[in-house]
Amino acid sequence: MAxxxxxxxxxxxAAPGIPRDADxxxxxxxxxxxxxAMALAxxxxxxxxxxxxxxxxxxxxxxxxxxxxxxxxxxxxxHWLATLEALVAAKGxxxxxxxxxxxxxxxxxxxxxxxxxxxxxxxxDFE
Amino acid sequence: MTGHDHDRHHDHDHSELSETELRxxxxxxxxxxxxxxxxxxxxLLIELYEKKIGPRNGVxxxxxxxxDPDYRARLLKDATSAISELDYSGRQGEHMVVIENTxxxxxxxxxxxxxxxxxPVLGLPPVWYKSAPYRSRAVADPRGVLKDFGVTLPDTTKxxxxxxxxxxxxxxxxxxxxxxxxxxxxxxxxxxxxxxxxGTGLPRQPxxxx
Numbered sequence: 001m002a003x004x005x006x007x008x009x010x011x012x013x014a015a016p017g018i019p020r021d022a023d024x025x026x027x028x029x030x031x032x033x034x035x036x037a038m039a040l041a042x043x044x045x046x047x048x049x050x051x052x053x054x055x056x057x058x059x060x061x062x063x064x065x066x067x068x069x070x071x072x073x074x075x076x077x078x079h080w081l082a083t084l085e086a087l088v089a090a091k092g093x094x095x096x097x098x099x100x101x102x103x104x105x106x107x108x109x110x111x112x113x114x115x116x117x118x119x120x121x122x123x124x125d126f127e
Numbered sequence: 128m129t130g131h132d133h134d135r136h137h138d139h140d141h142s143e144l145s146e147t148e149l150r151x152x153x154x155x156x157x158x159x160x161x162x163x164x165x166x167x168x169x170x171l172l173i174e175l176y177e178k179k180i181g182p183r184n185g186v187x188x189x190x191x192x193x194x195d196p197d198y199r200a201r202l203l204k205d206a207t208s209a210i211s212e213l214d215y216s217g218r219q220g221e222h223m224v225v226i227e228n229t230x231x232x233x234x235x236x237x238x239x240x241x242x243x244x245x246x247p248v249l250g251l252p253p254v255w256y257k258s259a260p261y262r263s264r265a266v267a268d269p270r271g272v273l274k275d276f277g278v279t280l281p282d283t284t285k286x287x288x289x290x291x292x293x294x295x296x297x298x299x300x301x302x303x304x305x306x307x308x309x310x311x312x313x314x315x316x317x318x319x320x321x322x323x324x325x326g327t328g329l330p331r332q333p334x335x336x337x
Contacts, residue, residue, distance in 0.1 A: 029246050031151045033173045038154060040172065041164040081150060094157045102153035110144045115293060116240030119144065121156055 019076055032077040039084055047091050057083045101126065143293075174254060182321040185248035185298060187213055188225075189324060190316040193303040203227055206298065210248060223248070226289060227300045228326070233284050234299045235273070235326030237265035238291040245296035249324060256325065266290070276327045289326075299326040306333045 019026050027033040043050060060083045061069075061076075069075055089096045105125040113119045144152065158164040188210055192199040202209040206225040223245060226234040238244065239262050244252040255261050264272050269286040273279070280286065289297040301323040307315060310333075317336045322328025 027250070030173070031148050034151055034155060034169065037169045037172045038151075038158060038164055041158070041169065045163050047163065078147065081147065081154075084154060085150070088154070088158070093161065093163065098157060099150070099153050102156050103149045106144065106149045106152045106156070110149070118241075121152075 027077070032080075035077055035081045035084060039080065042084075042088070042093075047093060048087055053083070053087070056087055060086070182249050182324070183316075184213070184250075185245070185321070185324045186316045186319040187312075188248060188298070189300060189319045190312045192225075192300055193307075193315050194310075194312050199300075202300070222295050223298060224289075224295055225298045225300050226287075228302045230281075230302075231283070231285060233273075233280050233286050233326065234289060234297075235265060235269055235286060236289050236291060236297045236299060237262055239263070239266060240290075240292075243291035243293055243296060245291075245298055248298055249321060253321070273327065276322065278327070278329055299324050301330045304330050304332050 019028075027036065039053065042048060043053065048056075057079060060079045064075065064079055064082075069079075085096070085099055088094055089099070102121075105121055106119070108125040109121050110119050112125075155164065155166070155169070159166055188202065191213070192202050198209065198212075201212075202225050206223040209225075210223055228234055238256075241257075244256065261272065266288050269288050270280070273286070291297055301319070303315070304318055307318070318330045318333070320328050320330060323330045
């Protein structure tokens with residue numbers, strides 16, 4: 001799977017309103033970059049086209065604004081993440097239930113891991 | 128506070144992930160299991176961006192402190208508020224402390240336990256910051272670590288290592304290079320490097336920028 005600067009630049013051009021500078025996208029926190037990179041990987045895997053992505057993200061942002069999102073850029077990747085979740089479910093990659101199950105498992109893993117230790121998911125976290 | 132000051136700050140006994148981080152991890156786990164994403168190439172892509180994710184915020188803080196003595200005083204006294212004046216408030220609520228390099232003392236930041244890092248001002252941590260060798264050697268042999276980074280300090284300069292925690296994040300205020308009298312904040316910003324704000328590097332010298 002090739003995900004590199006060129007793919008990132010194409011994604012940045014395709015995504016409406018993405019925080020970016022001349023070299024490509026800019027991020028505020030690590031998770032934003034991970035969410036960005038996951039969209040790149042899914043696109044490269046053929047799960048969606050950038051046109052589909054842009055439409056879905058645009059719709060998500062509109063929905064958020066209608067609910068009073070300040071649209072200052074701070075929440076941009078929140079919308080990005082919500083779009084990712086919705087699209088992977090819509091495309092049959094996984095289900096929203098499964099996403100919730102993994103989210104709960106990570107929560108469990110985080111709770112049992114002392115600070116400073118890497119948090120890792122184990123089968124026991126799903127019980 | 129060299130070494131281990133964790134008793135005071137690491138007293139909560141489990142890690143915490145924000146709701147957003149939980150969702151990001153959930154998605155990544157599923158996509159990895161289904162082989163849609165490869166965590167290694169994800170890391171590589173993120174590494175490409177690490178230098179541009181935010182250190183510019185720290186650069187502005189340092190450049191302002193170099194050119195505005197009042198700001199510098201506020202920054203050293205209460206870094207969290209002084210930084211939020213520039214609108215880079217730590218959104219995770221961590222407390223920021225800025226420590227000043229002087230001819231007598233050089234400061235270096237590490238997180239011996241994990242990779243606590245002042246994201247709002249410095250963006251993503253470089254890969255070496257999270258590595259076990261840096262985390263262990265920074266405390267045991269800071270001068271040796273600096274040498275690996277190409278930094279040699281006079282023997283008379285003391286090196287102090289600050290251990291970051293989940294609640295307290297440190298930013299080093301490097302010394303303003305000589306020969307920059309009358310420079311604007313933007314010009315000064317050109318001299319500020321990410322590593323100089325972690326303490327593993329020094330700012331660029333005026334001759335190094337065009």
